[in-house]
Amino acid sequence: MEKELEQFRQEVERLRAGRRGGSGPFPEPLRAFAVRYLAYALEKGDTLKAVVERLGVSEPTLQAWRRGQTPGGKKTQGSEPRAAPLVPVVVHPRKEERPPSAATTFAIVSPQGWRVEGLGLEEAEKLLRRLTC
Numbered sequence: 001m002e003k004e005l006e007q008f009r010q011e012v013e014r015l016r017a018g019r020r021g022g023s024g025p026f027p028e029p030l031r032a033f034a035v036r037y038l039a040y041a042l043e044k045g046d047t048l049k050a051v052v053e054r055l056g057v058s059e060p061t062l063q064a065w066r067r068g069q070t071p072g073g074k075k076t077q078g079s080e081p082r083a084a085p086l087v088p089v090v091v092h093p094r095k096e097e098r099p100p101s102a103a104t105t106f107a108i109v110s111p112q113g114w115r116v117e118g119l120g121l122e123e124a125e126k127l128l129r130r131l132t133c
Helices: 002-016 028-044 048-055 059-066 121-131
Strands: 106-109 115-119
Touching (some): 028 048, 028 059, 106 121
Antiparallel strands (some): 106 115
């Protein structure tokens, strides 16, 4: 494991060479090794701080890789999608509303094209008598 650790550190240095603002994205095999090494070292009793120093990467970066993310917040291809937290839902029974029956409401369309809707039988009769249709 120590030989792989040295190879990892060399690759990190190579990626950082000539860059001012960080090293850019790390290849998946390097991220996978870092996560494996972290688990191995923590199992041995090492601290996260000691592992971070040995690997030569920042703690937030290593924690993101551990969660299956790249430092920019994007999920890596092999990571599982996170499930949304459960939210309690209350279902209330619907109040019984009777839809208007086709027999009790009417729509009137005149030969000129105007339209009157939602009338009951008595209102439709009154309207027709007033319009003298």
